[in-house]
Amino acid sequence: MTSSFYLNLSKDLSLILDDADEYNVIIKVGENENTKEFRAHSVILRARSPYFKGALSSYWVTKKDDMIMFNKPNIKPDIFNMILRYIYTGELNLTEQLSEDILRLLIASDELLLEELVKFLQEYLIEQRKNWVHENFVFVLNTVCSLTSCKILQDHCFETICFDPELLLASDSFLKLDKDILYDLLERDDLLIQEIVVWDHLIKWGIEQTPGLGSLNCDRNKWNNEDYGALKETLNEFIPLIRFTEISLDDFNYKIKTYKDIIPNQIYEEIERFYYKITKDTLPTIFNISPRIGKLDSKIIKPKLAKIIINWIDKKDSFTLRYKFNLIYRGSIDGISTESFKNKCKGQVESLVLVKVKQINKIFGGYSSIGFNSIGDSLLRVYNGNLRFYHSSDNFVFSFENDEDTQDMKISRVKNHNKAIYDYHTTGFDFGFNSLFMYHDQCLYANNDDFNYESNINTNVIHDIEEIETFIVTKQ
Known part of the structure; x- marks a missing residue:
């Protein structure tokens, strides 16, 4: 048996820090009048910080009378004091800190x-200083945008902005947004905002960021070719991120055409073909980005996988219609049971079910254009006592290896359309009798012994359900 005595260890190391006995490092932090020298021990610094392990090596250090001299002018003394105490004792008190x-x-x-x-400080800011982060998220993002560890x-x-973009767009702080942050934001599929609003604010941001424009030259009627060329250069990498197919013809005529000169020729020609349907093949190929899906309230998958599911619903490889996913059932809230599922997920309605299983990081799911139970008789095809099968040619089941990996995804579409859904009192949902079904409250099966669906996700393993969600799917 191993016993741990961390409390006394922390106290003893705190005494070493406070007394700085036999120190061999002097660290000068801060600049101008706000500077302070700290005494420390290289062996502790190098053991606790990979940075100091390299910085205090013989190649970097400056020594004076056998004392290692080190400067950190970019860190304020009070900040470094907290860091040094954490390094020595593992303690950190943020209660009184701004x-x-x-x-x-x-x-x-x-x-x-x-x-x-x-990691701790990020979680602390999000959980304990939530209001401040929300009020200053542009400042926060600009501050940490280049830090991969944050x-x-x-x-x-980003999720705060995507859920309520008016927080960002309603203030002038948007104009100060770092270009890398703006790029990452416009790339997101879960940005819940009209595309023409995205365009309007992108133009405002570009004007503000372009030398010679902005408040000094804000009247577009007075712009010359050089002004448009400068704006085009500023926004060049952002234009392909705009989902032009989501913008109405009127907005195109009044808001897009006026900035024709800043849009690359190939992209603009495709936009015109799309809006005016010059050719039969009106879907763009160069800037063919699928619509934003808005906020997906799922604990199981990320928006990237939702886009793939939408493509499967549309039976297309690229351009998709816009869909809305309305959560109606979550097992961790409503209870994971066949009874709870049937009570929450009934009726003839387009539905998507997602299932995260225990033990392995795997996700199963299924889309039914007709719902799962209490469907009614209009689509009933096979009825014999308790056997109730319903017709659909659009249903499919699928699996992903985790919540955002697209490398090993599998889909099985319905083959026997007349047995797309089996409605039985002991199953929560049942695709094709046994292609994918919830049984005995928290068990998931996918064996497809009756071959009513394609056999791409078949398994003889009976999985325990960790989480399950159901969404009503509607086209927008």
């Missing part, structure tokens, strides 16, 4: 490669 200082602490921790502290905080800010 949110701005916690963000500065995060940046400094990233520079010093303190991964544990970086993805948790970046994703939180």
Whole structure:
């Protein structure tokens, strides 16, 4: 048996820090009048920080009278004091700290490669300083945009914007958005906003970012070819991210055509063909980006996988219609049982079910254009006692290896249209009798012994359900 005595260890190391006995490093932090020297021990710094392990090597250090001298002018003394105490004792008290200082602490921790502290500070800001982050998310994003270790905080800010973009667009802070952040934002499929609004604000941002334009030259009627050329250069990488097929013909005529000169010729020609249907093949090929799907309230999959499912529903490889997913059932909230599923997911309605299973990081699902149970008699094809089969030519079942991996995805479409859905009292849902079905409350089967669906996801393994969600699917 191994016993741990971390409390006393932390206290002892705290005494070493406070007394700085036999120190061999002097670290000068801050700049101008706000500077301070800290005394430390190289063996502790190198053991606790990969940054110091390299920085205090014989190739980097400057020594004076056998003392290692080190400068960090970009970190404020009060911030470094918290970092040094964390390095020595593993303790950190943020109760009285300003949110701005916690963000500065995060940046400094990233520079010093303190991964544990970086992860903790991101989660602390999101959970304990949520209101401040929401009120200052542009400042937060601009501050951490180049830090790959701060993805948790970046994703939180992006999700905040996507769910309520008016928070960003209603203020002038949008015009100060870093170009890399704006690019990542416009790439997202879950940005819940009309595409013409995206276009309008992109133009405003571009004008503000272009030298010679902005407040100095805001009257477009006075622009010359050089002005348009400068704006085109500013927005060149962003234009292909606009989902032009989501913009109405009127908005195209009044808001897009006026900026024809900043749009690459090939893209603009395709836009015109699409809007005026010059050829039969009106779907674009160069800028063919599928519509944004808005916020997907799923704990099981990411929007990237939702786009693939939409393509499967449309039976297309690229351009898709816009769909809305309305969550009506979640097992962790409503209870994982056949009874709960049937109560929440009944009626003849287009539906999508997603299932995350235990033990392995795998996701199963199925789309039914007719629903799962209590469908009615209009689509009833086979009825014999308790056997009730319903007709659909659009249904399919599928699997993913995890919540965002598209490398090993599989789909099985219905083959026997008259047995697309089996409605039985002991199953929550049942595609094709046994192609994919929920049985005994929390068990998922996918054996397809009756071959009513294609045999691409078949397995003899009986999976335990960890989470299950159902969405009503509607075209917009």
